[in-house]
Amino acid sequence: MSETPVNEMSFEDAMRELESVVGQLEGGDVALEASIALYERGAQLRKRCEEQLKAAEEKVAALTLDGDGQPNGTAPLDP
């Protein structure tokens, strides 16, 4: 299992580990206690993925540039 705390994992990492956990559990040759730990880990990973998928919000802004072409702020974009 990864050393990274689940709630700091990137979506991709969480996703990859969740797949691995499911695979191991489905393999069925895991000791009972280990399988309980695996299930808990899997549940956490699933929660993490879910949070990240739910956190999908659109926020669009255009940078405003100063005279030298350097960004100095943002403005709403209405393309």
Added chain:
Amino acid sequence: MDLIDDPQPGENAPEFTVGEISGAVKRVLEGEFGRIRVRGEVGRVVLARSGHMYFDVKDDRNSLACTSWKGQVSRLTVRPEEGMEVVVTGKMSAFGGQSKYNMNVDDVVVAGEGALMAMLDKRRRALEAEGLFAPERKQPLPYLPEVIGVITSPTGAVIRDILHRLRDRFPRKVLVWPVAVQGKDCAPQVARAIAGFNAMTPGGALPRPDLLIVARGGGSIEDLWGFNEEIVARAAGASDIPLISAVGHETDTTLIDHAADRRAPTPTAAAELAVPVRVDLLAWLEGQGGRLMGAAARGLGQRQQRVADLARALPSKDSLLAHPLQRFDLASRDLPRALMRGVERRGGVLGAIAGRLRPQLLLGRIAQGREASAKLEARRGPALSRSVALSRRGLVDVSARLRLPGLSRDITRRKEALAGLAGRLEAASKDRLAREDARVAALGRVLGTLGYHQTLQRGFAVVRAGGAVVTTAQAAQGAAALEVQFADARVNVVPLAEGADTPTTPVPAVPAAPAAAKPKPKAKRAKPAPPEQGDLF
């Protein structure tokens, strides 16, 4: 025909000043041609210090002088280079000061796709040789970027397409860096935007994107030319943030496409590369969740089943215990009887032993011992007498061997030896005495010649007071009593007071003491010699 007098050919021609004709030519040139396009190969190019550019456009026979003023130069999308096939756009004009005409150029485009592509190909090969497009420089795109930086025109279809597709797939935060997507400003602005996004610090006031999209809609190769500029390709290659290029249509390939980490054929495709589809992921996650629970439940179920099976296979408690219980019952029934039997058996053994243990047995052994003792006692007297007799006989034997004549002979022999030794001793003593006498006499004679006694014989006397020798009259008069030594004896005298004449009273002589010889220490030592010799005997 004859109505008008025509005296001489040419006389009627108007007369111009140089200035007038120069101005007229200029006007004609400018008016006649208007805004035109001219195609040719660029000759020598001179950029004057003033910022104006002078160059020639020529074909195999003719040459057209071209100028671009400083303000125009900065707006040129293509900088003319010698040998480049171009189409220049501008107006004809004349410069009266040198009687020259020229073309004022405000736009230069590369003439023909072939020529442009040849130039682009040359540039691409140069950058490729540098390794700017190497596959190992490509960075993987993040699976799910949090913030996407889009470098494009803030207006138009491109940004709309991108945002729309992002929203469909996976709404994200998008920062748009507005740039010109064609014309001379395009390349520097795009390059600066790429560098500017990279310069943002993670967690700063503006969120730093973790993915960049450089996008532009389709257009002519000239329209897209800014994305073929070297600074743009270098900026894209140097970007630490993974970058997707989406410039033009699928068939258009620009230099930035080579330098980017991924190339998308269209802006919409760029959005598809950028993010996964959220609903797909949700579905996938749902599936994983189901599988997770299913696997866990199945694992538990299988184990429960196994436990139940094993439980059935376990024998019952009663059947396990029946046999030991039976043994226990038997044993507990037998226990008291076995105890009694044990006691009885040990009682029998004790009885047998106790029966043999009687006083008679002890008394018999005592009587035996006493008898043996009496026997030994009886043998004691005779044994002692026999031993004495034996010793005595030995003594007699030894006495017999001890005979007298041997002893007497021995004594006689030793007596004779003793007599001999006594005789020799006496003789030796006499001899020694005679020798020493002679030495004493000789020494006495020597003493006589050396001592003051001889002087006394000649009538001198020694006067002493209190044991000390008196050598002056003054000392004699001061003394209470004087002792005068003569040759034969000493006399004590008292010195007369003034005028008195008291006879001296003789005092019994005292033998000469060793102290009397003080003034003559040598004589004193010699004088006592005779008595010493006498002491020796």
